[in-house]
Amino acid sequence: KAGVTQTPRYLIKTRGQQVTLSCSPISGHRSVSWYQQTPGQGLQFLFEYFSETQRNKGNFPGRFSGRQFSNSRSEMNVSTLELGDSALYLCASSLSARGLVTDTQYFGPGTRLTVL
Amino acid sequence: AQRVTQPEKLLSVFKGAPVELKCNYSYSGSPELFWYVQYSRQRLQLLLRHISRESIKGFTADLNKGETSFHLKKPFAQEEDSAMYYCALITQGGSEKLVFGKGMKLTVNP
Numbered sequence: 654k655a656g657v658t659q660t661p662r663y664l665i666k667t668r669g670q671q672v673t674l675s676c677s678p679i680s681g682h683r684s685v686s687w688y689q690q691t692p693g694q695g696l697q698f699l700f701e702y703f704s705e706t707q708r709n710k711g712n713f714p715g716r717f718s719g720r721q722f723s724n725s726r727s728e729m730n731v732s733t734l735e736l737g738d739s740a741l742y743l744c745a746s747s748l749s750a751r752g753l754v755t756d757t758q759y760f761g762p763g764t765r766l767t768v769l
Numbered sequence: 770a771q772r773v774t775q776p777e778k779l780l781s782v783f784k785g786a787p788v789e790l791k792c793n794y795s796y797s798g799s800p801e802l803f804w805y806v807q808y809s810r811q812r813l814q815l816l817l818r819h820i821s822r823e824s825i826k827g828f829t830a831d832l833n834k835g836e837t838s839f840h841l842k843k844p845f846a847q848e849e850d851s852a853m854y855y856c857a858l859i860t861q862g863g864s865e866k867l868v869f870g871k872g873m874k875l876t877v878n879p
Binding site for chain 2: 701711743755761
């Protein structure tokens with residue numbers, strides 16, 4: 654079974670631009686979560702989508718948004734990029750509707766975003 | 770506020786030595802805790818979860834609510850255990866989210 658895939662793997666943008674990252678979950682998985690990883694803050698939860706609905710949300714500003722399509726693929730958008738948005742963005746997928754406690758999350762390789 | 774603290778960033782041991790990776794948490798509710806691992810050039814993956822009471826690759830972790838700790842232990846470290854280890858908890862009651870510690874790099878020397 655193919656793992657979680659993320660595209661693009663690397664991205665360079667300038668301040669003020671916007672960016673869209675894509676995540677394709679493992680086939681059959683319906684939940685997709687997004688995380689930001691930086692050296693200073695570590696891994697931080699952005700949001701989780703299940704059945705095209707945002708189910709849980711972390712403490713990020715409204716510039717960070719996401720969506721999920723009917724095939725469970727998910728996109729994350731960051732508008733008005735800031736230097737501090739430079740990070741590795743990870744997505745993770747899981748199988749069922751029971752939530753993060755009992756579902757195993759499978760992580761993608763990440764998208765490395767650099768904001769200049 | 771919920772918080773996960775891994776007080777040591779680096780740990781280096783020799784093969785066959787016991788290993789303990791420390792994790793402390795701050796959470797007002799009943800915590801569900803996890804250990805994730807990332808081997809070199811591999812993806813982040815779940816190692817074990819408290820709710821399952823399982824032992825994976827010889828690692829165990831015991832929840833100590835009195836000390837608010839969830840330390841990861843292995844009696845005899847192997848070179849293939851070298852990796853980044855992240856402790857995490859899930860907040861519950863409304864909005865579930867995974868809160869990670871900042872991670873700890875374990876190096877097992879031959």
